[in-house]
Amino acid sequence: MGEFVRALWRAHRGLAAAWWLLAVAQAVLPALFAYEVGALIAAADPTASLIALGMVFLLMQVLAPVHGQVSTNLGDHLSSRLQDRLLTATTGPPGIAHLESRELAGQLAVARDFDQGISGPPLALSMGMIAGSLVEALAGLGQAVLLATFHWWAGALLAAAWLATHWLLRDSSSWDRDTPEVQHAQRRAEYTYRLAVDPPAGKEIRLFGLSDWTVRQFVHNRQKLVDLRWQATQLRRRGVGWTLTTLIAANGLVFWALAADNGLGLGQRAAFAQAAIGTATIAFGGLNWALPPAIEAVRAAGRLEATMARAGGLPAGERRTTGTDLRLRNVSFSYPNADRPVLDGLDLTIPAGASLAVVGLNGAGKTTLVKLICRLYDPTHGTVEADGVDLRDLDIEDWRSNVTAVFQDFIRYQLPLRENVAPNGASTEDITLALKATGAEFTDLDTVLAKGYDGGTDLSGGQWQRIALARALCATRQGAGIVVLDEPTAQLDVRGETEAFTRFLRETRGCTTILVSHRFGTVRQADRICVLDDGKVAELGSHDELMAANGKYRTMFDLQAARYDHD
Numbered sequence: 001m002g003e004f005v006r007a008l009w010r011a012h013r014g015l016a017a018a019w020w021l022l023a024v025a026q027a028v029l030p031a032l033f034a035y036e037v038g039a040l041i042a043a044a045d046p047t048a049s050l051i052a053l054g055m056v057f058l059l060m061q062v063l064a065p066v067h068g069q070v071s072t073n074l075g076d077h078l079s080s081r082l083q084d085r086l087l088t089a090t091t092g093p094p095g096i097a098h099l100e101s102r103e104l105a106g107q108l109a110v111a112r113d114f115d116q117g118i119s120g121p122p123l124a125l126s127m128g129m130i131a132g133s134l135v136e137a138l139a140g141l142g143q144a145v146l147l148a149t150f151h152w153w154a155g156a157l158l159a160a161a162w163l164a165t166h167w168l169l170r171d172s173s174s175w176d177r178d179t180p181e182v183q184h185a186q187r188r189a190e191y192t193y194r195l196a197v198d199p200p201a202g203k204e205i206r207l208f209g210l211s212d213w214t215v216r217q218f219v220h221n222r223q224k225l226v227d228l229r230w231q232a233t234q235l236r237r238r239g240v241g242w243t244l245t246t247l248i249a250a251n252g253l254v255f256w257a258l259a260a261d262n263g264l265g266l267g268q269r270a271a272f273a274q275a276a277i278g279t280a281t282i283a284f285g286g287l288n289w290a291l292p293p294a295i296e297a298v299r300a301a302g303r304l305e306a307t308m309a310r311a312g313g314l315p316a317g318e319r320r321t322t323g324t325d326l327r328l329r330n331v332s333f334s335y336p337n338a339d340r341p342v343l344d345g346l347d348l349t350i351p352a353g354a355s356l357a358v359v360g361l362n363g364a365g366k367t368t369l370v371k372l373i374c375r376l377y378d379p380t381h382g383t384v385e386a387d388g389v390d391l392r393d394l395d396i397e398d399w400r401s402n403v404t405a406v407f408q409d410f411i412r413y414q415l416p417l418r419e420n421v422a423p424n425g426a427s428t429e430d431i432t433l434a435l436k437a438t439g440a441e442f443t444d445l446d447t448v449l450a451k452g453y454d455g456g457t458d459l460s461g462g463q464w465q466r467i468a469l470a471r472a473l474c475a476t477r478q479g480a481g482i483v484v485l486d487e488p489t490a491q492l493d494v495r496g497e498t499e500a501f502t503r504f505l506r507e508t509r510g511c512t513t514i515l516v517s518h519r520f521g522t523v524r525q526a527d528r529i530c531v532l533d534d535g536k537v538a539e540l541g542s543h544d545e546l547m548a549a550n551g552k553y554r555t556m557f558d559l560q561a562a563r564y565d566h567d
């Protein structure tokens, strides 16, 4: 609760102050109204009371919508602030292993969905509900104070009964957001929903006839959520029963006292009776329902920040310039939830400025190897060293600025060509040169590379791959000394890939280049080739050396050559 109040204040001080002020102002009005009704009944000349009553009524009408507006605005501010925090936290840690951890999946889902109306209403809406129920609650207290002028215990009793009901209903209000079971069902339901409505999946769903399956999955998970909600409603029954009993007892006592007290005038009776009703009707207080999702969103931000700070435990070493002599020393690596290591005691040296091609069967660990070099993961055992220094001891930002990579699943930014080549900025000359070197034929750097934008255009797979290569080339012009290419040109034809790679090597002379490819026409151009097998380097040497050795490399090469001959 304290965290939530602080978050409101930080989101926007002016709005937060206005929000609280309006809440308190509105809270006083019902008690005032009850008091004036009493005065009106008791008065010999009703004019003054009527005017006062009219003004209170007017204020009640005006302040509520104003408060609603302030709430929505404040909610929007809170929302953006939380989004900032969640985004910063998520992208903070330098590696990506944490993004795949199962424990974190739930937290990340909260971060992703907290304002999408999936795990609770959007914050702007929540704030309106919270404002309404906060005013109700405070107004109840105000009326209890008025009632206390009749008998102190009457006010205290009804206020206590009201608090007790909140306490009785406390569990049933937060049931549906907290349990892993609900989170899981929510995630599954949402996933299948997206499968059904997102365009990319739509293609495969139709091609493979998965529509029924998708709908069944969605209905199943939705039903599960409905069931869980029903169970929670059942749980609520006892709380609600006790709440009613408490209220009937407390109100019975107060109204009995009102009726029995012969010293009270008609006006006083009317005012106190109204105050009693006002205090009692808020007993099922909306705050219980409105607050938890908003508090949960604020808490999620704090929790995620803490988790990410721990996940970011890749220690930032002292700043130093990095070398480009790479060495993997007895490296083993297993993915977080896997039982078998992908790399297992691998040793490999890549001299500065040399090019190395990595080949191996599917799943041999080629991509994993280059991810370790990029330090997207740290090895489970052993070390990856640059100029003899463990990567873990280097400043991660320095290292990242020294490495550039193109992965098979590189990102196609819906941005102008210029920013696709140089997301962090570069001179027009560098960008144009890089594009030219990859054989991409474009003139207008400001064309947005996505349909649906003004003058925007989409590209073929091959064209995209040339742009991705240009991105890496441009990075080497900005100072990157290590280039990683993980099958970035699989969509070019064989000759296109070979040519692109020849040009690429020429342009990046002096850089340490690591290439993963299935195509031997490309692979053979590298200074050295390593064959990965069984988590280790099985063969290492130049194309000619490996051919002469007559081992695995030669077998794979001959197999591919025979296929081309055949074709």
Ligand code: ADP
Binding pocket: 100, 335, 336, 337, 338, 342, 360, 361, 362, 363, 364, 365, 366, 367, 368, 369
């Ligand atoms: P290659 O690039 O040689 O095809 P990878 O390095 O992509 O091989 O994968 C090696 C093995 O690690 C495969 O068995 C693959 O299923 C597994 N793997 C790859 N990425 C992950 C991941 N993020 N989580 C768990 N296992 C993974």
